[in-house]
Amino acid sequence: MQQFAHLAQRMFNRPLAIHRDKAEIVISALAERLNITRMVNLDGMAIEPMAFSFDGEGYEYRDRDCGYDRAGPVAIIPVQGTLVQKLGSLRPYSGMTGYDGIRQAFLTALEDPDIEAIMLDVDSPGGEVSGCFDLVDTIYGARGKKPIHAILSDGAYSAAYAIASAADKIAVPRTGGVGSIGVICMHVDFSKALTSAGVQVTFITYGDRKADGHPEIPLSKEALARFQEDIDTMGELFVGTVARNRGMSAEKVRGTQAVTYMGEKGVAMGLADVVAAPDAAFRSLLAELA
Template sequence: MKKKIFIGLIIVIVILYIISYFTYRSSPKIAVIDIKGVISDYMSVIDNIEKAHRDKSIKAVVIAVDSPGGAVGAAQEIYSALQKLRKDKPVVVSMGNVAASGGYYISVPANVIYANPGTITGSIGVIIQHVSVSKVLDKIGIKIENIKSGKNKDILYPNNQLTPQQKQLLEETIKDVYNQFLEDIVRYRPVDINDLKQYADGRIFTGRQAKKLKLVDRLGNIQDAIKEAKKLAGLEGKTVMVIRLRKEEGLLQKMLDSKISTGELISFPRFYYLMSF
């Protein structure tokens, strides 16, 4: 008798699991993807965006941004992925504490951008660091020679002191990356590029200020962004599942992000869409 009851319970559990599985698979969903911290390792974010793109049950995506920015290449990878996603599904951004520089850049392709009134955003600009230790090495009697194929091959090496010509080369490169930032903003935001240049000098804004400048669309929190995503997907008044797509970062990546975000010396040069601390 007990064995029959046990078998019966197992059958019921299996049936309930199958029902819940197919209900989950077929139910319309809003996916939330978190982008937190310094933007450097972008592959997990791209994977989640592609997963949301492929899954037909996901009808819209909310990107929860809480980032001061990061490497230019990584930010552009995410920007491009969101461009492709929005062609097929509505994308809404919800800005948290900070969505500045690269954090703002990746928000731009969204159909609608929400920010809290006190969100820190803006910081539109590009930065690259060069640390010169040549004078210190001279004082302690250490000489390092760089055997190079061209005079600018070691332009950012710490034992190299920048010449005026090299500094000009870097400034020209930074200007090109900066112009890419501006062009990518005006592609989706209702602002003129000449007007944008007047305040795209690295300054930060509150969410409320950014709304006045048309850098964001509305003031609100993550719940407002999810509600907006339901509306854009035509799901108002319907039962919708809200799911979170995310991948936990390993300890090493968190340590690397911490070093960058606290402004410590980085051993390899990159251009950054990164808010200064």
């Protein structure tokens, strides 16, 4: 029950940049997954914060996972499943990927002298807002140091699209998709269920708005207005970030109204650069490096 409550806190009453359909699936299948508190390899061994060190003469690699796979001179970083701020794993774990793992893998690949380009292997409906745009800014700020390509194996929606948009180039397959540039927050009201069960919850607070948003009480008009203002602020941050990353006007991005676009329509909207199967997009990246 304690772990269920912990995951519920990650999904309810907080802003999410996630595709609506995926949000519904996750809500219906909550499980005890996010109780990881430190960065570990999949074998459970704790890892150090950097992939390699510089000893003054050359790079010395440590025998551990650096968070990405190598295909020739290209680092392949997975951005898959539901995205969360802190997963504590360099790799996707139980259907989730952490912004913390993506960041560490990306920065490691950026400094790896044997890596000439970085590929973001994206297949995700999005996830948490917290931590997303800081990661996006990190990737965007690294443009020009090494080629960065987002190659979608299916879809990049919401927070996942924000990450993909930071790359130099986005390739989407014919049946894949991009978009869902928006923010959603789901408030759950348990007050009637508690009353029916004979449970009365009394909040004793300091501050008139201290209990706003708690699921044990109905959401007041004042609380709804305040939360809507926060969501609007995050939504405008999302719009501005995509507009900057893709060289589009904020009006055009805002005008998508969080719609998703399949394949060619995504390219036509300016949200992707080319329609290509993942293997073809990867070969194209290798050809650019040759």
